[in-house]
Amino acid sequence: MGRVRTPDRADERATDAASPSTREQTRARYPETAGYVERDGVTVAWEAYGDRGLPIVFVPTWSIVTSRIWKLQIPYFARRHRVLTFDARGNGRSARPTSVEAYDEEEMALDLLAVMDAAAIDRAILVSLSLGAHRSLIATHRAPDRVAGLVFIGPSLPMGRPVPGRDIDFAADLGVDEGWARYNQHSWRRDYAGFLTFFFENCFTESHSTKPIEDALGWGLETDAETLILTDQARGIDHATALAITAGIDRPTLVIQGDEDAITGPSRGLALSRAIPGAELVLLAGGGHIPNARHPVRVNLLIERFARSVASATT
Amino acid sequence: MTAQRDAGPASGDLHDDGGRAVRPDRSGLAVATDGVRLGFDVYGSGEPTLVLMPSAPIIHSRQWKGQVPYLSRRYRVVTYDGRGNGRSDRPTDPAAYHDDRFLGDLVTVMDATDTERAVLVGLCVDGVWRAIRLAVEQPERVLGIVAFAVGVPRIASPQPHYVAAFQVWDEELPTTEGWAKLNRHHWERDYADYARFFFEEITSEPHSTKAIEDAVGWALDGSVPAMLAESEAEFPFDLEAIEAICRSVKCPMLLVHGSDDTCQLPARAHRLAELTGAPLVLLEGADHMIPGRHPVKANLLIRDFVESLGGQG
Numbered sequence: 102m103g104r105v106r107t108p109d110r111a112d113e114r115a116t117d118a119a120s121p122s123t124r125e126q127t128r129a130r131y132p133e134t135a136g137y138v139e140r141d142g143v144t145v146a147w148e149a150y151g152d153r154g155l156p157i158v159f160v161p162t163w164s165i166v167t168s169r170i171w172k173l174q175i176p177y178f179a180r181r182h183r184v185l186t187f188d189a190r191g192n193g194r195s196a197r198p199t200s201v202e203a204y205d206e207e208e209m210a211l212d213l214l215a216v217m218d219a220a221a222i223d224r225a226i227l228v229s230l231s232l233g234a235h236r237s238l239i240a241t242h243r244a245p246d247r248v249a250g251l252v253f254i255g256p257s258l259p260m261g262r263p264v265p266g267r268d269i270d271f272a273a274d275l276g277v278d279e280g281w282a283r284y285n286q287h288s289w290r291r292d293y294a295g296f297l298t299f300f301f302e303n304c305f306t307e308s309h310s311t312k313p314i315e316d317a318l319g320w321g322l323e324t325d326a327e328t329l330i331l332t333d334q335a336r337g338i339d340h341a342t343a344l345a346i347t348a349g350i351d352r353p354t355l356v357i358q359g360d361e362d363a364i365t366g367p368s369r370g371l372a373l374s375r376a377i378p379g380a381e382l383v384l385l386a387g388g389g390h391i392p393n394a395r396h397p398v399r400v401n402l403l404i405e406r407f408a409r410s411v412a413s414a415t416t
Numbered sequence: 417m418t419a420q421r422d423a424g425p426a427s428g429d430l431h432d433d434g435g436r437a438v439r440p441d442r443s444g445l446a447v448a449t450d451g452v453r454l455g456f457d458v459y460g461s462g463e464p465t466l467v468l469m470p471s472a473p474i475i476h477s478r479q480w481k482g483q484v485p486y487l488s489r490r491y492r493v494v495t496y497d498g499r500g501n502g503r504s505d506r507p508t509d510p511a512a513y514h515d516d517r518f519l520g521d522l523v524t525v526m527d528a529t530d531t532e533r534a535v536l537v538g539l540c541v542d543g544v545w546r547a548i549r550l551a552v553e554q555p556e557r558v559l560g561i562v563a564f565a566v567g568v569p570r571i572a573s574p575q576p577h578y579v580a581a582f583q584v585w586d587e588e589l590p591t592t593e594g595w596a597k598l599n600r601h602h603w604e605r606d607y608a609d610y611a612r613f614f615f616e617e618i619t620s621e622p623h624s625t626k627a628i629e630d631a632v633g634w635a636l637d638g639s640v641p642a643m644l645a646e647s648e649a650e651f652p653f654d655l656e657a658i659e660a661i662c663r664s665v666k667c668p669m670l671l672v673h674g675s676d677d678t679c680q681l682p683a684r685a686h687r688l689a690e691l692t693g694a695p696l697v698l699l700e701g702a703d704h705m706i707p708g709r710h711p712v713k714a715n716l717l718i719r720d721f722v723e724s725l726g727g728q729g
Contacts, residue, residue: 309626 146194147187150179156225164191166320173397204335210239250411261372289326297321347376354380359388431633446528455503456496460488469543472498475634482711500642513649540567572683611635618704662691669694674702
């Protein structure tokens with residue numbers, strides 16, 4: 102495990118980097134409890150809201166954003182459930198370890214379980230977005246008793262077909278900073294903000310998305326190219342493992358997938374919904390990669406309906 | 417019954433702005449004293465009734481789309497398309513757009529919807545000034561007024577770009593850039609370009625693309641001849657008369673104005689507050705289209721105002 106920054110250091114750095122647009126905005130609701138967990142010297146910051154109902158963990162996605170990607174879920178669900186969020190290592194108030202192993206999806210899943218311990222949540226619905234699907238699946242596989250149900254939004258797993266044009270060599274210096282050629286470590290080092298803009302514009306392909314794009318750009322700028330390069334090189338679930346884990350899942354599952362998802366393509370969500378026995382698929386017409394931020398009312402109602410059915414089935 | 421028309425009421429072919437969160441309980445056409453037909457809608461059944469006044473003929477009743485679903489769960493809500501847009505007739509005679517006609521339309525719609533008295537909610541001159549007039553001329557029909565983007569003519573300086581544009585209104589200008597688009601000839605040639613420019617200017621907050629797109633769509637539902645006729649209509653009050661009318665308002669009133677209003681300078685809101693004694697909520701950073709751009713804020717202000725009226729309903 103490489104050198105890690107303490108939470109204080111991470112805070113300081115986030116503040117240093119903060120332009121007015123990246124300083125944290127006011128929140129509709131603030132957490133009742135918050136804390137840090139530390140594993141192998143890596144600190145992870147968590148926040149909990151609400152005090153009733155079946156707990157829901159909003160699992161962090163790729164460290165390109167912070168837990169604020171759930172900002173439009175937290176106030177609604179905190180009125181109905183106990184809500185837990187945390188910043189994945191590599192962004193927000195969590196540490197930025199400097200070794201690639203620290204970003205292994207196994208570590209992310211162990212963070213998830215450790216944060217649930219710290220918040221005294223025994224069992225919860227896990228709601229994940231994109232890359233967060235890896236963490237949810239591993240945690241479910243390791244500790245099935247702690248998972249009451251699973252929601253996957255735009256899951257990014259090695260199942261189904263990737264989006265055409267994304268087969269870009271990440272390591273080679275292509276010398277190009279446009280289109281998916283921006284998904285490249287040299288391009289990130291040259292023009293990190295340019296990559297973020299490109300990426301988030303493709304996350305939010307719906308019209309009238311200027312606000313979520315601006316928000317996401319701010320969260321992306323809370324970390325940096327070197328950290329994000331480590332997260333990209335870290336180990337996740339491979340195709341065979343994904344099939345093996347998903348086939349054994351016996352928890353109620355909802356997959357929410359935008360049919361115009363330009364990041365993972367709708368095919369991955371469809372494949373995941375077929376792989377998990379009994380999973381329900383909701384395909385959002387015209388939806389992009391992050392519908393929880395762009396279509397929050399629709400997504401919140403879908404998740405709440407699911408949560409109610411899980412709660413009534415388990416009581 | 418001799419109103420000139422360039423189009424009858426549009427039959428359901430208005431711009432699709434994304435569908436409706438709530439459908440009216442009752443819709444119809446009310447007929448004004450000069451024969452102009454006015455499309456109206458009634459939502460909900462609570463007390464009191466709120467009339468959300470049209471900013472016509474530039475846009476129509478969908479301007480309140482962010483208010484109707486919320487407010488109609490609590491109150492009875494009446495909206496209507498002002499003459500010249502929406503489902504209403506589009507007369508082309510400037511006399512049809514005399515201030516008294518717009519005031520008469522409000523009465524016509526209140527009568528047609530069995531609305532004895534109501535809280536009037538308006539935006540800019542079309543909403544605010546006519547609400548004030550009704551409150552003074554028929555005070556028994558007005559419970560209160562919520563005035564967004566206070567547009568009362570003459571009580572303080574207008575935006576300089578309007579003054580400049582109307583000085584050369586009929587002239588062929590060497591440019592069509594900026595406020596030169598506010599010109600008769602440019603309207604006749606490319607009204608859509610003007611509409612886009614205008615709503616971008618007066619909805620200048622970040623993240624306004626949807627509010628702008630909607631407003632442009634409603635503007636394009638309208639009629640250039642109607643807009644031109646309205647621009648030539650006489651305004652029959654001088655400053656002294658306007659101030660006397662404003663001072664005579666007896667009903668409760670709330671003024672809501674954006675600090676960055678590109679259409680009506682905040683000075684008009686401050687002056688109206690002086691004239692009426694009404695409280696003024698100045699929204700920092702907000703531009704003109706407050707109900708469309710800041711619907712939650714607008715809705716809560718309306719709700720709190722209506723609740724403050726207590727048993728008066």
